[in-house]
Amino acid sequence: MTGTPEHGMLHGKVVLVMGASAGIGADAARVFAGHGASVMLVARTEGPLRAVADALGEEGFTADHAVGDISRGADVARIVDATIERFGRLDGAFNNAGLTQGGRLDEVSEDDFDRILSVNVKGVWLCLREELRVMRAAGSGSIVNVSSIGGLRGSSGMGAYQATKHAVIGLTRTAAHDNGPDGIRVNVIAPGPTETPMLEQTRRAIPGGVEARIAATPLRKAGTGAEVGEAAAWLLSDLASHISGVVLPVDGGFSA
Template structure:
C-alpha cells in the first residue's frame, strides 16, 4: 500500500501508544502528514519523533477528546496549519474499572462514556464541518468486539463501544452524499497497554485472553493499523457505515 495517502492530512487521537501509535506510523508510512493528539505529552511527542525518524511528517497537539474546547482547538490547529483534514482516526479511549453491572459506579460509568463515546462524537462534530468544505473525507472510529458481543464486568466499556458503532452508522448515512465516509474498526484481543492492564502480569489471565481468539494468539496494534489505513484510503471508496471486526475470528464463534 505504498503511498496510498500521499499528500493527505490525517488526525489520530490517542496517538501516544498502542493502536493509536501504530496507526499514526502506518498512516505516515503511506505518505500522510499525521497530526497526533493525546492527553499525555510524553507519548504523543514520542510518536511524532518515531514518525519523523522514519522520514514522515506531522505534529503533536495535546488535548483531551472529552473536552469540547480541547477538540475545537485541535481541529482549529489542524486547519490553521494545513487548511484541510482528509482523514481522522478517532481512537482515544479508556477501559475503566472492572465490576459487574450492579457494582459499576456512577463515576466510572460517566468517565468511560464521556471519553469513549462523547469523545468520538465531539471529534466528529468538529471534523465533519472541515471535511464538508472540501466535499470529501474519511473518518474511522475505534469501537471494539465488545460493541458487538457481550463481555462480563465491563458494562460501561461495552455500552460505550456499542454506542460508537451506532454513532458511526448514523454519521455515515447523514454525510454519504457529501463524500464523507464514516467507518469503525472493532479490534479483538490486541496486545496493547490496555490489555496488559487487564492481564495484570497473570499468566493465567493471559492464557484466558489468548483462548478467546480462534487464531490462537492476540493481535498486534500493527494489524489494526493496516485496517485503518485501508479504510482511510481510496481503496475503500465504496465502504461506509461499516463496523469492521479485526479480531482473529472472535465474533465468528
C-alpha cells in the same frame, strides 16, 4: 506496512489521529505515515505524544502533535483548527482515544461510569462533530472510529466499557447516513485482544479473561496495533471509496 510514502495508499492525505501517544494510536500513526499520510497526533499528555511525533519525524515522515482532551469540546475544536492551520486540509481521522473499565455493572461507581462515557462516547461524538465540520466544507473525507469486539457482543466484567463501544457503533452508523450525501465516509473498526497497555489493564481487571479470548480466537493470537492500523489505513484510503457504515472486526476471527 507495504509500499513507500511516495506511493502509499494515503499519499498526499492529512490524517488526524486521536489517542496517539501509545498503543493502537501510536502504531496506527506510524502505519498511516508509512503509507504516505501527513499525520497530526493527539493525546492528553505532552511527553509521550511528542516522543511519538519526534520519532516519526526522525524517520523522515511528516508529523506534528497537539495536546488535548477529547471529552472537552473546546479542545477538540482547537485541535481540528490547528490541523487545518498546519497542513491546510483534513482528509481523514482515526478516533481511537478511549478508556477501559472493569467490574460488574452493579459494582461500577457513578463517577467511573460518567468518566468512561465522557471519553468513549461523548469524546467520539465531539471528534465527529468537529471533523465533519471541516470535511463537509471540503466535500469529502473519511473517518474511522475505534470500537471493540466488546461492542458486538456481551461478556461479564466489562459492562460499562462494552456499553460505550456499542454506542460508538451506533454513532458511526448514524454519521455514515447523515454525511454520505456530502461525500464523507464513516466506518468503525472493532479490534479483538490487541497487545497494548490497555490490554494489560484488562488482564489485571479480569484474570484469565484475555487468555480465554485468545484461546477462542481462530488465529490463536492477540493482534498488534500495526495490524489494526493497516485495516484503518485501507478504510481511510480511496481504495475503500464505496465503503461506509461498516463495522470491521480486526480480531483474528474471534467474532466469526
